[in-house]
Every structure is written in C-alpha cells, then in structure tokens.
Amino acid sequence: MIRRFFNKLRFKILQLRGLTALPVIPQSPMRSTHRSLDERELYPHLFPNYKPEPIPEITVGSIITWFLIKFGILMLVMWFLFERYHLQEYWMVGLAVIWLVVVYPAFMQYQRFKAQTRMLEANTLCAKCRHFDETGHFCKLLDEHVSLTYTPCGGESWEAKQHFGKDDDDETFS
Numbered sequence: 001m002i003r004r005f006f007n008k009l010r011f012k013i014l015q016l017r018g019l020t021a022l023p024v025i026p027q028s029p030m031r032s033t034h035r036s037l038d039e040r041e042l043y044p045h046l047f048p049n050y051k052p053e054p055i056p057e058i059t060v061g062s063i064i065t066w067f068l069i070k071f072g073i074l075m076l077v078m079w080f081l082f083e084r085y086h087l088q089e090y091w092m093v094g095l096a097v098i099w100l101v102v103v104y105p106a107f108m109q110y111q112r113f114k115a116q117t118r119m120l121e122a123n124t125l126c127a128k129c130r131h132f133d134e135t136g137h138f139c140k141l142l143d144e145h146v147s148l149t150y151t152p153c154g155g156e157s158w159e160a161k162q163h164f165g166k167d168d169d170d171e172t173f174s
C-alpha cells in the first residue's frame, strides 16, 4: 500500500518534470532486430532536458549549494512550525519532507550530472585531457566550461592523462 503510494508519487514527480513521455526509438527495417543499442543514443531520450550548452546546467557544486540552501530554509520553516503549533510528535513527517524536498531532488540531479559526465567522456577531447575537471565539467588550464560543442582551447593545449599503472592512484606526469 505504502509502496504503491510511493511509486505513484514518484511517477507524478517524473511526469511533472517531463521525464515520462519518452519517445520510442524507431527501428530501421534494414538493420537486424538484434542490433545492440549504443548507450549514447539513449541519453537524449532518458534525459530530454539535457542540453549541450557551453555552461553546464548541473555541477557537483550546484547540487551541494542547492542542497544546503534548501536544507537551511526548510529547517528554519520546520523549526518555526513545530515550535508554533507543538508538532514535535510528528517528527517523522519532518523527515519525510526533508527527503522529498531536499534529498531526493539532489539524488536525481546527481544522476543527471553523471549522465552528462558519461556523455562528455564518450564524445569530447577534453575528457581525455589532464586539465579536465570532472566535478565541474571545466578546463582547469583556461578556467572555462567544456561542452559537447565547445572545446575552449580548440585542442591546442590538450595533454593526455598519462598513468604509470592501471589504478587512478598512480601518479601522473607533472
């Protein structure tokens, strides 16, 4: 019962964000019906709001900032309401509101950020450059944001991410 209500609520939120009306990917009659679908083809359908703009819509910094702003405002509002109307016994409702208004949206934003990162990694020169910052999708050398359609240096300052071993902990050349 609760699970069904939760699923309905979640679907409603996705519907409001326009993420439920996913277009069907047409199958070419010339191709085999068993053709494996490239993951990249799915991104525009899974994340229709994704726009390859020069300035990324979401970064780790923006997610954390909005998390803290919303959490701070919500705590003040809830503190006022709980004190004013003596609602201390309904603290579970307070937790649910925090989850719905703060934690869940931040989680969804992080999922979209990861999708953007995968998109850049698969399609840009910068993703393989040592000056690329994954958490903000920007170039540390030129201090500019990177996108699918914009490479700040035009490829002139590109330097490979060089590793001595397979592990990311290994030192890079400096």
Ligand code: SF4
Residues within 6 Å of the ligand: 125, 126, 127, 129, 130, 131, 132, 138, 139, 140, 141, 142, 146, 151, 152, 153, 154, 155, 156, 157, 158, 159
């Ligand atoms: S130096 Fe050039 S290739 Fe490397 S991250 Fe910056 S803009 Fe991209």
